[in-house]
Amino acid sequence: MKPFQLTYVATGSVLLREALSGWGISKRTLASVKYSGGRILVNGDEVTVRHVLEKDDAVTVIFPIEERGEGLAAEEGPLQIVYEDDALLIIDKPPIQNTIPSREHPSGSLANIVANYFEEQRIPATLHIATRLDRDTSGLVCIAKNRHIHHMLSVQQQEKKMKRRYQALVHGELKQQEFAITKPIGRKSTSIIEREVRPDGQFAETEVQVLKEFSGYSHVLLQLNTGRTHQIRVHLSHIGHPLLGDDLYGGKRDLICRQALHCSELELIHPTTGKLLSFSSPLKEDMERLL
Structure with missing residues (x-):
């Protein structure tokens, strides 16, 4: 190795x-x-x-060879690899799959499967996921193959040099075609899971562009300028247009059985070569059907 x-x-x-x-x-x-x-x-x-x-x-x-923590089991499973080199691994994650294991879903996560892939390929690293997605959210995930690479990607995110764009389906028709939601987000006092817009929360900004309107819902493009937990879900719910299927934040599941959110574009500067890399992912079948 x-x-x-x-x-x-x-x-x-x-x-x-x-x-x-x-x-x-x-x-x-x-x-x-x-x-x-x-x-x-x-x-x-x-x-x-x-x-x-x-x-x-x-x-x-x-760099020293990294050892995977005992809490992360390696499991066989499919991986849709979009890009790979010595430093980076870009995966297109399906919906209804955790990025990392949780108490409710301790196995079958993307992390479990990538850990197995690292073992098979003899990659001397533990798992460093630079961009996580919620269980329901599909699309592009960036994984670093080394702690140093992960650190450099984190600096990029802090400096807003990494761009992530999402496509979503939201309830209702939006009044403006292009706007930004700049509202602080913090943990809801009555929940360990939910977040909400609150004055003492962390700064959060989401750019919104309407792509097309349908009867009762809209197709929108979103850009994250910060990376707060549940940011897109909270911001859209706050303005009265929750994601279709997001029943935690007010969405209905009559048209789709998961939150209609997909990370469709990822842009970053390669940590070692300095080259600009851009990746894209088409919508999954369940969202595409509603368009």
């Missing part, structure tokens, strides 16, 4: 520790490299972070 590694080229005379920080290696990642079996090589020789680099020195960071 070959450990994950990255190679950088120094652009001038600088302390190795400072160069690593500039390349996005966090203090936590550096600590795991130093104390958990990783190595740092300069021109093939192992060094410490106090080493002074010279221009054109080749720095190779060999």
